[in-house]
Amino acid sequence: MSLWSAFSVGVGGLQTSSNALNTVSHNLTNVDTEGFTRQQVQQSDRPYITISKTESAISYQQTGLGVYYSNAKQVRDYFLDKTYRREVGRNEFYDVSASTLHEVEDLLGELNGDAFQTSISDLWTAVQELTKDPCNSVTQGALVSQAEKFLTDAQAVYDGLSGYQDNLNAQVKQQVEKINKIGKEILDLNDKIRLIELSGESANDLRDTRNLYLDQLAELCSISYKEDSYGNLSVQIEGEDFVKGSLCYEIGLQMDNTTGFYTPFWPQNAEYTIGPDGEKVYDISNAKVFDLGRTISSELATDIGGLKAMLLARGDHRADYTDIENGYDDVSQSVLMNIQAEFDQLVHNLVSAVNGVLADATGVKPVDSTDTTGLYAALQANDPSWYEGKVYQVVKADEADYMIDNDGSPLQLFKKSTTEGYLKQDLTVGGITESYWVYAEEQADVKESLYGTMNSSVNPSLKQTPTLLGFRLKDGSEDTVTMDKLKAVFTDQKYTLNPYVLKHVNLTDYYGDLVSQIANSAYVFQSIYDNQATTVEAAQTARDQVTAVSSDEELSNMIRFQSAYNASSRFINVVDSMLEHLLMRLG
Numbered sequence: 379m380s381l382w383s384a385f386s387v388g389v390g391g392l393q394t395s396s397n398a399l400n401t402v403s404h405n406l407t408n409v410d411t412e413g414f415t416r417q418q419v420q421q422s423d424r425p426y427i428t429i430s431k432t433e434s435a436i437s438y439q440q441t442g443l444g445v446y447y448s449n450a451k452q453v454r455d456y457f458l459d460k461t462y463r464r465e466v467g468r469n470e471f472y473d474v475s476a477s478t479l480h481e482v483e484d485l486l487g488e489l490n491g492d493a494f495q496t497s498i499s500d501l502w503t504a505v506q507e508l509t510k511d512p513c514n515s516v517t518q519g520a521l522v523s524q525a526e527k528f529l530t531d532a533q534a535v536y537d538g539l540s541g542y543q544d545n546l547n548a549q550v551k552q553q554v555e556k557i558n559k560i561g562k563e564i565l566d567l568n569d570k571i572r573l574i575e576l577s578g579e580s581a582n583d584l585r586d587t588r589n590l591y592l593d594q595l596a597e598l599c600s601i602s603y604k605e606d607s608y609g610n611l612s613v614q615i616e617g618e619d620f621v622k623g624s625l626c627y628e629i630g631l632q633m634d635n636t637t638g639f640y641t642p643f644w645p646q647n648a649e650y651t652i653g654p655d656g657e658k659v660y661d662i663s664n665a666k667v668f669d670l671g672r673t674i675s676s677e678l679a680t681d682i683g684g685l686k687a688m689l690l691a692r693g694d695h696r697a698d699y700t701d702i703e704n705g706y707d708d709v710s711q712s713v714l715m716n717i718q719a720e721f722d723q724l725v726h727n728l729v730s731a732v733n734g735v736l737a738d739a740t741g742v743k744p745v746d747s748t749d750t751t752g753l754y755a756a757l758q759a760n761d762p763s764w765y766e767g768k769v770y771q772v773v774k775a776d777e778a779d780y781m782i783d784n785d786g787s788p789l790q791l792f793k794k795s796t797t798e799g800y801l802k803q804d805l806t807v808g809g810i811t812e813s814y815w816v817y818a819e820e821q822a823d824v825k826e827s828l829y830g831t832m833n834s835s836v837n838p839s840l841k842q843t844p845t846l847l848g849f850r851l852k853d854g855s856e857d858t859v860t861m862d863k864l865k866a867v868f869t870d871q872k873y874t875l876n877p878y879v880l881k882h883v884n885l886t887d888y889y890g891d892l893v894s895q896i897a898n899s900a901y902v903f904q905s906i907y908d909n910q911a912t913t914v915e916a917a918q919t920a921r922d923q924v925t926a927v928s929s930d931e932e933l934s935n936m937i938r939f940q941s942a943y944n945a946s947s948r949f950i951n952v953v954d955s956m957l958e959h960l961l962m963r964l965g
Contacts, residue, residue, distance in 0.1 A: 391946030413590030463596035470684035479900035717767035
């Protein structure tokens, strides 16, 4: 080998060691940088110079030209990344679910420092005191007052549940915006990485940023991804293309005009028409990002992503007791809708049962399609516009002379806020026209017809004049029959939380069972979350063992490359001395 070739070998070693030291320095500098992946130095041989070829020799006579710094590769494990991202998505799902239940526990368990159970107990106490002296204006006033407090507190709880729905709804919008932003960032990084690596360099720091975005995306939804030979990363969300090629298919949000709730959908999969102002009006029935009708299961991998958990917890409307009566399965998987429905059912059962006792005292009777007197047909002909009921409750106006309101209608402790409970109608039966007070059955699709939490209020007439209750019969005796029925409203064990609960309870125990159900669910979700957090920590630890920077290892590499740098420097000095000797002494 010539001295010039030897000199080149030394220079190559010097450059290689210098670059390796820079890589070690870069690793140490970013030891605490989030998402940074340690880089590993790769060195390769330079081409050999063949001096001679002898067929009988084991190998050719060659001299090497030293080493060069070929690459600084990232140290990552694809399978550990995939495992971590799947488990962190599942962890976020149960974190949101557990947090929602804990928030609901606070809403139900505390109301201005008092448990809502107190409101029910106080109302029951007022009924018991009234039973002891039903004709006493003080006990009558106490009943009306406690009924008002019960409804006020119930509406505060329901309003709190609705407010938390709105809070989750706002978070849904924020998270979708975050997902779309991440998608555009990944698309931009694809372009930058491709341009850099086409020139032969490594874009490791940009890849770290892109991997960090994938980690963040995995927390929000179920993702899959693949990188092509050019460094472009394609991403799918819930099996649909999100980032592919030169496009980012952003998720759209459709807002329900009634509730204001947002539903994420894929605009590219949705059919649309052009509205009057030229805007696109989407039909998203077949383009929703998440299928919330599927059973939540780790086996089916349907329990991944914080955004999905938010949508499930929030639900798609304000639930009421009719959701339990008509299609409970539609609300059972939503934490807030399920609790709203069961809580509203408690209020409805109490309100309708108390009103029913007073209606019985007035003489109100049911009339349905089996009626043969012609009254049902007359009712159908005069049906109020907001009812399409098939069962009616009626009493002749001239026969309602006990437990009646100021206007002569059957007395109600609880009234509907938006519509009348009874309407006076002139009905012709058998050629005779008479006036009736008519009450129709509530209709699930006509919310103003319901005796629900937010559509009920205490009768203003009774708030002004509690003695309208009376409870004294025409003969001057106390109405003990009505009193017994009123007590039975709270003591009869005929209520269940939902169709899948077999235990029957009375109204005073209903709320306790509701709270216990929530507490049990919260415990289960919290246990799953705690176990999942352990799984995520294990996956993170395993990944860190591969990707994280070890200060001790990097310092060891620094000493090794520094020694190599010094050796190359000495080698160059020796070659330099030899050249100087040849030129100065022998030249």
